[in-house]
Amino acid sequence: MISTALVAIGHHFGIGAADTAWLISVLYLASAVAQPVLGKLADTLGARRIFLAGLVVVFASGLIGMAAPSFGWLIVSRLLLGVGTSSAYPAAMSVLRDEGRRVGRPAPRPVLARLSFATLGCMAVGPTLGGVLVMLVGWRGIFAVNLPVALIAFVVGTLWIPADPPRALAPSGESLGRSLDPLGIGLFATALTVLVFFLLDLAPPVWWLLAPFAVLAGLLAWWQLRRPRPFIDLRMIAANGPLARTYLRHGTSYLLIYCVMYGYTQWLEEARGFSSGDTGLLMLPMSLAALVCSLLGARTKGIRGPLTLGCLSLTGGAVLLFFFSGSTPLPVLLLAGVCFGVPQGLIGTSNQAAVQAHAPPESIGSAAGLQRTAQYIGAISASSLIALAYGQRASDSGLRLMAGACALLGVFLILLTLTDRALRPARGVRH
Structure with a gap:
């Protein structure tokens, strides 16, 4: 929703635009760290507990954002939102794992597709709903809407999510902190934060930040080894x-997708002069295409085919954006949204199935969290590319710079997908 409120x-x-990009980056920075942490907690303490605790944090973020007296408080709200929402996906994957153990078989592809459909549904309606909220009640409505959503989800989660099965905190009586x-x-x-500060100020780059990042990464x-x-x-x-390779593919794909979700919407408002509500409606074809393709992707037996089609659509959409200007006809603007909606459905569902197929079953929550970490690192990189391309205001030349970079990354994605032997049907086994 924030995309049409920036x-x-x-x-x-x-x-x-370079400053409001922090509203994107801080959420994904918090999420990139919190996803694997909460995934490990879901594996350790139970998915239901972690999911409900995350909703409490989401509710708090809505209160702070709704009443924020300064831009700094909006940053705090988005940080808390990133932490709170990070509980959802790894907790869901842990619930599916536990249910699979109960019935004696892994979660079928259509079940995974429904999880992806729920995620994509929220992402898909976000720009449209956000535009309507900004038009009707102002940008604070973007934050206020989290209050009823969190309350409803908490009640439904309490009633419907199965009780957490008993499990040991760690082997040999290891404490929770050590585990x-x-x-x-x-x-x-800390390493990721330093990297984000470097990426968000690329004109000119603050090269000395790479030294502490390299030390922290080392x-x-x-320590991890x-x-x-x-x-x-x-x-x-x-x-x-x-x-x-699934993590690399997922992160790169969402770098392109988030460039459109945030960069394209800013261009529509600032360069083309559309209102927030109109921009939300212009993104509706992207939303519908994402939802339809997530369902279609669930019906396919393989992973490679949907991924390839999604990568081709991403690349084609980026090439299309490269030629946009103030005189681009409305139908072509809508077509660009469709080009980026198709991969949201196909790539999200397929990469989720790949994680389920290749991750160790006992740590599926952590593995799912790392998948989202890859996605959010892609989002952080997208906000950096947007800030570099636009500076303080979206423009035609900035859109072309962003689209050109996305087209090159799209070609890389196509090659990465076509050359991955693990995506062939004969090799689609659990490791």
Whole structure:
């Protein structure tokens, strides 16, 4: 929803696109760290507890954002929202794993597709709903809407999510703190924060920030390799090529998708002069295409075909954006949204199935959290690309710069997908 409110927020506080990009980055920075942490907690303490606790944080974020007296408080609200919502996906994957153990078989592809459909449904209606809220009640409605959503989800979760099965906190009586690896979490969060500060100020780049990032990344790798139960199991990821390539593919795909979700909407408002409500309606074809394709992707037996089609659609959409200007006809604007809606449905569902197929069953919550971490690193990179392309205001030349970079990444995605032997049907087995 925030995508159609960035311009209004910038005008209210007297700041430009490069500053409002922090509303994107801080949420995804918090999510990138919190997803694997809460995934591990869901594996350890139980999915239901973690999901409900996350909703409490989401409710608090809505209160702060609704009443924020300054832009800094909006940053706090988005940070809390990133932490709170990070409980949903890994908790859901843990619930599916526990249910699979109860019935004696893994979750079928259509069940995974419904989870993806729920996620995509929220992402898909977000720009449209956000535009309507900004038009009717102002940008604060973007934050206020989290209050009833969190309350409803808490009640429904309490009634419907199965009770958490008993499980030991850690082997050999290891404490919860030691099993969670707080030092690893701290190193990862600090390294990622430094990287985000570097990425968000690329004109010109602050090169010296790469030195502390390299040191922190090296310390993180050294510590994770020494730990018997690391925060990020680098050995497992290095030995599990299909899973590692799924993370790379997922993160790169969503870099392109978020460039459109945030960068394209800003261009529609600032360069083309559409209102927030009109922009939300213009993004509706993207939303509908994402929902339809998520259902169609669930009906396919393979993973490679839907991924390839999604990557081709991403690349084609980026090429189309490259030629946009102030005189681009309305039907072509709508077609661009469809080009980016198709991969949202196909890529999200297919990569989710790939994680389910290749991740170790006992740590599916952590693996799912790392998948979302890859997605949010892509989102952070997208906000950096948007800030570099636009500066303080969206423009035709900035859109072309962003679209050109996305087209090159789309070609890389196509090659990565076509050359991945693990995506062939004969190799689609659990590792």
